[in-house]
Amino acid sequence: MSLLEVTDLSLHFALRGGLLRRQVAKCRAVDGVSFTLQPGETLGLVGESGCGKTTLGKTVVRLLEPTAGRIIFDGCDISHASASQLRPLRREMQMVFQDPAESLNPRHTVGDLIEEPFVVQGLGSGAQRREWAHELLGRVGLSADAYQRFPFEFSGGQRQRIGIARAIALKPKLLICDEPVSALDVSVQSQVLNLLLELQREMGMSFLFIAHGLNVVKHMSDRVAVMYLGRIVEMAGAEELYRHPRHAYTKALLDAIPEADPALRRPRRLLQGDVPSPINPPPGCAFGARMKHPLYPQSLEMDLSLREVSPGHWVQPCPCCT
Amino acid sequence: MSQSPSSTDLLALRDLRAGFDTEEGWRLAVDGISLALQPGRSLGLVGESGCGKSVTALSIMRLLPQPHGHVVGGSIAFEGQDLATLPQAELASLRGGAMSMIFQEPMTALHPVRSIGDQLLEALRLHDRQGSAQAHEARVLEMLQRVGIAGGRDRLRQYPHQLSGGMRQRVMIAMALLNRPRLLIADEPTTALDVTVQAQILELIADLQREMGMGVLLITHDLGVVAQYCDEVAVMYAGRIVERASVQQLFAKPRHAYTRALLASRPRLEGKPKTLLPAIAGQVPSLRDWVSGCRFAPRSGLAHEPAWTQQPLAVVEIEPGHWVEHCPACLS
Ligand SMILES: Nc1ncnc2c1ncn2[C@@H]1O[C@H](COP(=O)(O)OP(=O)(O)OP(=O)(O)O)[C@@H](O)[C@H]1O
Ligand SMILES: Nc1ncnc2c1ncn2[C@@H]1O[C@H](COP(=O)(O)OP(=O)(O)OP(=O)(O)O)[C@@H](O)[C@H]1O
Ligand SMILES: [Mg+2]
Ligand SMILES: [Mg+2]
Secondary structure (H helix, E strand, C coil), X not given: CCCEEEEEEEEEEEEEECCCCEEEEEEEEEEEEEEEECCCCEEEEEECCCCCXXXXXXXXXXXXXXXXXXXXXXXXXXXXXXXXXXXXXHCCEEEECCCHHHHCCCCCCHHHXXXXXXXXXXXXXXXXXXXXXXXXXXXXXXXXXXXCCCHHHCCHHHHHHHHHHHHHCCCCCEEEEECCCCCCCHHHHHHHHHXXXXXXXXXXXXXXXXXXXXXXXXXXXXXXXXXXXXXXXXXXXXXXXXXXXXXXHXXXXXXXXXXXXXXXXXXXXXXXXXXXXXXXXXXXXXXXXXXXXXXXXXXXXXXXXXXXEECCEEECCCCCCC | CCCCCCCCCCEEEXXXXXXXXXXXXXXXXXXXXXXXXXXXXXXXXXXXXXCCHXXXXXXXXXXXXXXXXXXXXXXXXXXXEEHHHCCHHHHHHHECCCEEEECCCHHHHCCCCCCXXXXXXXXXXXXXXXXXXXXXXXXXXXXXXXXXXXXXHHHHCCCHHHCCHHHHHHHHHHHHHCCCCCEEEEECCCCCCCHHHHHXXXXXXXXXXXXXXCEEEEECCCHHHHHHHCCXXXXXXXXXXXXXXXXXXXXXXXXXXXXXXXXXXXXCCCCCCCCCCCCCCCCCCCHXXXXXXXXXXXXXXXXXXXXXXXXXXXXXXXXXXXXXXXXXXXXX
């Protein structure tokens, strides 16, 4: 059985304006996304900045309520579950936030922050929690003296690791990792990724792994999904996707990976056209519209749901991009 | 490094030292940094998380968190004037004008309950009192488009929390570039951006460098960005620069053991998936455990004589333009 089954999920933000705060527009941040996640599996999620990855992650663990669609977690339909129905499940699904400042209360010490999940779930005595917190600090590569300090006393990458320690404290079944290592140098990054791999091996944790570092995503993921403007446009096994990308946006992404070697320097390849906005998305295939592809108009008449082009390899079937 | 400052330097740091008053006493975070940047050039600053990169950047802007953060030694020269002694009023007119900064965490730099339009327009107004409101709005919209934020006026009305992580980062980049600074300090400017948008931003910055000779100090963990974009690189470890060279020299012939270990940890596309990645064993020394000599000794796996860790080390120019901290064990 899948640990997570997401079907046709949408989340539209209402944008309000004027004195009466009436809805003046809406932002289709996530617009009809489906995928599944098995126990012990990692699904990588990549895509253009602003395409809806964070919103999707937050909706899946129900920090946001979906506008439409269904989320089945561990056999329960949590699409519209209430806060009290969700409380016991919080232990099983956690999120590492992209912006650590968003999740770390600046008035609490690091020790308090890491022990908070245990306190909320009523686990352990004071002494036990303290011991667990110290163990977690060590695992994310922070020294024990971090315990009584405050988040502002840390560098960006150190703060990110505090967020990771908090999220893995309860050993959840599902961890949404939103850019978990983007603030870390490559060596500390390796330490944290190794920690995630070990946790997965020991306990069969599943990850939705959101990141812009395509090398890292390939290393961590069993399968990878590529998002563009609120929709998944391609999804396949990691190896397959990187070797045989089918969608034009996936190809553009892989093509733009900056090679970490100045001897292989080359002109930057820039995408043409203006980035489309989810506030007024173009109809049909958004990437085709952006590239002003001659076949784009054909996508207007089509059902753009993913099609399986080879076993396990799914692509949006628009003629402009595939 | 012990390069002598020259009159053409846009920015020159000499022996910069900065740190924090904490409950457990004084903590030095940046311990004697010297570097120079010429107009139109870009210098990458890389190094382990917590080694003092952001503190260096904030010291230059004189924006260390108050009341605990202080610059306690050395000099910071911007176009020849010493920023360390410049009165706050003059500093304020430079900041966001002739020199500007992209902060590592956008949410700490953007005001949470003011619309981004307001914030961008104000940044412009502060340094350009002549322009009309209309002209200002047009410039803001143009800059947003150049950083790849579509949605025009609708976006101006939005608040930071309504934007994605990468869009906030780009709003901050737009804000830093609006007044066409001569010095840009960019602290992890593209961490929240996918590689296509990242390329667009780097191109925009490179354009401004070509057009007006803007100099860039680029702090980043992304060795791909350094390799593709920077002219020179400085590598920091535990509050000091241990190596500095042109980007070609540094990648082709890293001389310090830390630089070599860092380059060896680059994640590769060809690696076997889901296997453990190489990492430097151990942890960065905590600020209070800093020795005067080689701080990388305990993690280097190389035998160090006591003198090499206990006494300050010289920084030597080992090849023209290639400077290294001279620890006999770590140097190769
Ligand atoms: N307000 C503060 N009070 C006390 N210590 C601080 C404060 N801010 C930073 N530090 C310490 O100073 C050191 C250098 O921090 P800095 O932010 O410069 O690191 P960095 O190199 O930018 O790291 P990263 O790559 O993780 O952003 C760190 O050890 C950090 O814990
Ligand atoms: N609270 C909100 N109110 C209104 N719009 C929002 C809100 N949060 C996000 N959005 C919008 O939803 C869209 C998707 O944002 P999201 O943060 O999910 O993107 P992302 O893929 O995570 O991008 P990044 O890679 O830059 O982090 C954006 O257009 C953003 O402006
Ligand atoms: Mg995001
Ligand atoms: Mg930093």
